[in-house]
Amino acid sequence: MTEIDPIVGELSEAQVLEAILRQIGPSSAEIGPGDDAAVLAAPGERIVATVDTLVHGPDFRLAWSGGYDLGWKSAAVNLADIAAMGARPTSLLVALAMPDTTPLSFVTALAAGLRAGCEALAPGCAVEGGDLTVSDTLTIAVTALGVLDGVRPVRRDGARPGDVVAIAGETGLAARGLGILFDRFRDAAGAPVPVDIAALRPGEADAITAQLRPTPPIGLGPVAARAGATAMMDVSDGLALDARRMATASAVTIDLASASIGGDVSAALAGGEDHALLATFPPGVPLPPGFHEIGAVGPAHAGEPLHVDGRAFDQRAGWDPYQDWDSARG
Amino acid sequence: MTEIDPIVGELSEAQVLEAILRQIGPSSAEIGPGDDAAVLAAPGERIVATVDTLVHGPDFRLAWSGGYDLGWKSAAVNLADIAAMGARPTSLLVALAMPDTTPLSFVTALAAGLRAGCEALAPGCAVEGGDLTVSDTLTIAVTALGVLDGVRPVRRDGARPGDVVAIAGETGLAARGLGILFDRFRDAAGAPVPVDIAALRPGEADAITAQLRPTPPIGLGPVAARAGATAMMDVSDGLALDARRMATASAVTIDLASASIGGDVSAALAGGEDHALLATFPPGVPLPPGFHEIGAVGPAHAGEPLHVDGRAFDQRAGWDPYQDWDSARG
Numbered sequence: 152m153t154e155i156d157p158i159v160g161e162l163s164e165a166q167v168l169e170a171i172l173r174q175i176g177p178s179s180a181e182i183g184p185g186d187d188a189a190v191l192a193a194p195g196e197r198i199v200a201t202v203d204t205l206v207h208g209p210d211f212r213l214a215w216s217g218g219y220d221l222g223w224k225s226a227a228v229n230l231a232d233i234a235a236m237g238a239r240p241t242s243l244l245v246a247l248a249m250p251d252t253t254p255l256s257f258v259t260a261l262a263a264g265l266r267a268g269c270e271a272l273a274p275g276c277a278v279e280g281g282d283l284t285v286s287d288t289l290t291i292a293v294t295a296l297g298v299l300d301g302v303r304p305v306r307r308d309g310a311r312p313g314d315v316v317a318i319a320g321e322t323g324l325a326a327r328g329l330g331i332l333f334d335r336f337r338d339a340a341g342a343p344v345p346v347d348i349a350a351l352r353p354g355e356a357d358a359i360t361a362q363l364r365p366t367p368p369i370g371l372g373p374v375a376a377r378a379g380a381t382a383m384m385d386v387s388d389g390l391a392l393d394a395r396r397m398a399t400a401s402a403v404t405i406d407l408a409s410a411s412i413g414g415d416v417s418a419a420l421a422g423g424e425d426h427a428l429l430a431t432f433p434p435g436v437p438l439p440p441g442f443h444e445i446g447a448v449g450p451a452h453a454g455e456p457l458h459v460d461g462r463a464f465d466q467r468a469g470w471d472p473y474q475d476w477d478s479a480r481g
Numbered sequence: 482m483t484e485i486d487p488i489v490g491e492l493s494e495a496q497v498l499e500a501i502l503r504q505i506g507p508s509s510a511e512i513g514p515g516d517d518a519a520v521l522a523a524p525g526e527r528i529v530a531t532v533d534t535l536v537h538g539p540d541f542r543l544a545w546s547g548g549y550d551l552g553w554k555s556a557a558v559n560l561a562d563i564a565a566m567g568a569r570p571t572s573l574l575v576a577l578a579m580p581d582t583t584p585l586s587f588v589t590a591l592a593a594g595l596r597a598g599c600e601a602l603a604p605g606c607a608v609e610g611g612d613l614t615v616s617d618t619l620t621i622a623v624t625a626l627g628v629l630d631g632v633r634p635v636r637r638d639g640a641r642p643g644d645v646v647a648i649a650g651e652t653g654l655a656a657r658g659l660g661i662l663f664d665r666f667r668d669a670a671g672a673p674v675p676v677d678i679a680a681l682r683p684g685e686a687d688a689i690t691a692q693l694r695p696t697p698p699i700g701l702g703p704v705a706a707r708a709g710a711t712a713m714m715d716v717s718d719g720l721a722l723d724a725r726r727m728a729t730a731s732a733v734t735i736d737l738a739s740a741s742i743g744g745d746v747s748a749a750l751a752g753g754e755d756h757a758l759l760a761t762f763p764p765g766v767p768l769p770p771g772f773h774e775i776g777a778v779g780p781a782h783a784g785e786p787l788h789v790d791g792r793a794f795d796q797r798a799g800w801d802p803y804q805d806w807d808s809a810r811g
Contacts, residue, residue: 181527182634185730187565187714188531188627190634193523197511200609201518202574202624206616235517244532246576246622279530282622286536292576292612292622294532297518304512304520384517400515 159258160251164283170255174262175278180242189280191242191296199297199304201232207289214343215332218257220363221291222264229295230273231367231385231426237305237376238297240369242279243269245293248286261291264364272369302376305430310382310401314431316446317438319371321361322390323415326422328362331355367426371441375430378439383430391420391457391464393429394446398456401431406458407446420459420466489588490581494613500585504592505608510572519610521572521626529568529627529634533559537619544673545662548587550693551621552594559625560603561697561715561756567635567706568627570606570699573599575623578616591621594694602699632706635760640712640731644761646776647768649705650698651691652720653745656752658692661685697756701771705760708769713760721750721787721794723759724776728786731761736788737776750789750796 159167172184182190191198205211205225216224226243233240245265249258262278269276276295310316331351338344346359367385375383382401386393390412398405409416431448432438455463489497502514512520521528535541535555546554556573563570575595579588592608599606606625640646661681668674676689697715705713712731716723720742728735739746761778762768785793 182566182636186636186638187562188529188568188625190566190629191528191530193526193528196523196526198521198523198528198626199518200521200572200574200624200626202576202610202612202622204576204578204612204614204620204622206578206614206620208617209615232517236512236520238518242530244530244624246532246534246624248534248536248618248620248622280532282532282534284534284536285539286618286620287538288578288616288618288620290534290536290578290616290618290620290622292532292534292578292620294530294574294576294624295518296528296530299520306512306516308516 156254156256158251159249159253159255162255167255167258167283170259171262174259175266178277178279180279183279184281189242191279194298195301197299199233199236199238199299200294201229202292202294203229203232204290204292212343214345215336216363218260219264222261223268223364225291225293226265226268227272227365227367228387228426229293230276230369233295233297234367234369234372235383235385235428237302237372237380237383238299239373240273240276240295240297242276242296243293245278245281245291247281248284248290250287250289251285253289272366300373302373305376305380305383307382307384307397308400310397310403310405310431310448312403312448312450313434314381314448315434315444316405316407316431316448317442317444318427318429319441320368320427321425322386322412322427323418323422323425324358324361325365325424326418327415328358328360331359332362361425365424365426368428368441371428371439374439375428375442378432379436380430380432383428386423386425386427386429388423389421390429391466395457397429402451404449404451404456404458405446406449406461409460411443411445486584486586488581489579489583489585492585497585497588497613500589501592504589505596508607508609510609513609514611519572521609524628525631527629529563529566529629530624531559531562532622532624533562534620534622542673544675545666546693548590549594552591553598553694555621555623556595556598557602557695557697558717558756559623560606560699563625563627564697564699564702565713565715565758567632567702567710567713568629569703570603570625570627572606572609572626573623575608575611575621577611578614578620580617580619581615583619602696630703632703635706635710635713637712637714637727638730640727640733640735640761640778642733642778642780643764644711644778645764645774646735646737646761646778647772647774648757648759649701649771650757651755652716652742652757653748653752653755654688654691655695655754656748657745658688661689662692691755695754695756698758698771701758701769704769705758705772708762709766710760710762713758716753716755716757716759718753719751720759721796725787727759732781734779734781734786734788735776736779736791739790741773741775
């Protein structure tokens with residue numbers, strides 16, 4: 152017997168929701184999915200909140216990313232923003248806008264990926280609410296909430312001259328994966344085609360997995376906060392662009408040592424989406440396990456706030472959605 | 482001199498963000514817009530959270546709705562979900578996905594509408610974070626957060642036999658406005674055209690305003706909770722569909738008295754988007770000012786859980802995104 156996979160246009164919103172709720176599992180919230188709003192615990196009387204959106208086209212291609220990948224990634228990128236404040240993620244709200252031709256199996260895979268991403272990266276965090284609507288463009292907007300467990304939130308503007316610059320997590324691997332997808336898995340007209348796993352060389356599968364299902368070190372965010380991190384952010388747009396943002400916000404100079412970055416330095420500087428945690432620590436503070444030193448903070452001076460190996464690094468590198476995306480070119 | 486109105490594709494994300502931040506005004510949060518995540522107060526150690534999305538096409542048409550209208554409406558619909566739990570809205574996070582051809586003036590008008598909607602409907606609530614990305618389909622996903630100020634959250638499943646059914650706010654007016662737009666402000670091919678204000682008959686402008694910039698009674702949510710409401714929800718998909726949801730969730734029958742609903746009863750039953758607050762109160766409890774009685778709760782029985790004037794009301798009425806939206810028909 153053939154498995155029936157309806158499209159969402161053949162179902163009611165309630166039926167689609169029911170299929171999603173089966174995947175995301177039981178809620179531990181005071182009021183979870185199903186009412187007008189969720190009611191969530193906020194110990195310490197503070198909540199950390201962020202939202203990030205994945206859009207078909209600029210942010211992903213369905214030929215390359217399945218529903219499970221997209222659920223995982225949309226969780227991971229938001230969990231990383233919570234971790235980058237030093238907080239522990241507790242809940243996600245997921246706004247899913249999709250064409251009415253979307254197969255239900257895609258939606259349930261997305262829900263399973265959200266759950267798996269939370270379980271792997273931030274155990275205890277779960278989907279507690281959301282919204283379903285129809286759209287010509289598949290769009291996944293995830294709100295993540297987190298709690299501080301008594302630590303002081305770590306801003307991006309707190310780096311001070313003399314601090315050590317450190318990083319936890321991959322840098323450049325997701326960008327390498329994206330490069331492989333764009334270089335090798337498109338047809339003659341440039342349209343994405345599914346990955347042929349048999350055609351991958353050693354290491355390439357890991358890079359593609361890093362792009363499709365990133366694994367930022369979420370648990371190290373609170374660890375860095377407790378260790379005294381003075382500034383922290385997640386690297387979503389490339390180490391160069393994000394380190395420059397941190398230096399500018401903190402009114403300091405950040406000098407990165409390319410030899411310490413490791414791997415493909417130019418991919419690390421230009422490529423985001425690994426969502427590594429970039430942090431600064433006061434001099435003499437032992438770096439928490441998982442972080443390694445990649446540079447130093449110096450005083451502000453006129454001109455470029457980012458240096459690499461002691462020289463101003465003013466290359467424009469990194470992703471800007473309004474300048475870098477061309478829907479015709481793709 | 483001509484005012485220059487760039488499109489967002491001519492600007493960096495930082496420039497677009499700066500223009501938005503100028504409109505939304507200063508933040509009173511511990512950490513507001515500009516970092517990886519916002520840090521917000523959650524007195525009482527609980528937070529109420531919801532997300533709702535407006536999508537170009539199914540949810541609005543740019544020929545009818547300007548940026549200011551959309552900002553206002555995207556705030557209002559989310560504030561209503563917070564109010565429907567008995568909570569007081571405190572913060573919004575706004576994920577905006579838009580074509581790179583979007584004029585900056587549209588974006589700043591949207592930000593101004595978000596601010597104005599908050600100021601008018603939920604003073605003290607403000608935009609504290611968000612996300613900007615590019616998309617072929619203009620999409621506005623708003624997360625609203627709120628606090629309970631010591632009241633018990635009001636679920637939709639708490640209605641009990643003997644309770645009084647009451648409502649606060651408009652019912653059917655936004656649907657009437659939508660009807661006017663669809664009937665009278667489309668071209669020969671069915672495409673929306675801007676409203677000609679001179680062509681409106683008495684009362685029609687109010688109905689269109691109710692559709693484009695709804696004014697749900699947000700402050701009455703906490704008032705109803707304090708008065709002892711046993712169940713509450715906002716009417717987003719029509720009184721019939723939402724009252725039936727409440728009856729089903731509560732395992733009761735709800736019987737509405739059409740003469741008490743007032744105005745255009747069939748528009749009220751079938752038309753949502755006014756975001757009135759539907760609530761049930763124990764018998765004998767004085768209804769808070771702003772609420773009026775529209776029916777009674779009875780015991781569950783086999784069959785249709787919604788009655789109108791004592792008879793089962795099983796008409797399918799109300800908005801379901803996957804069944805009701807046809808992108809070709811519009």
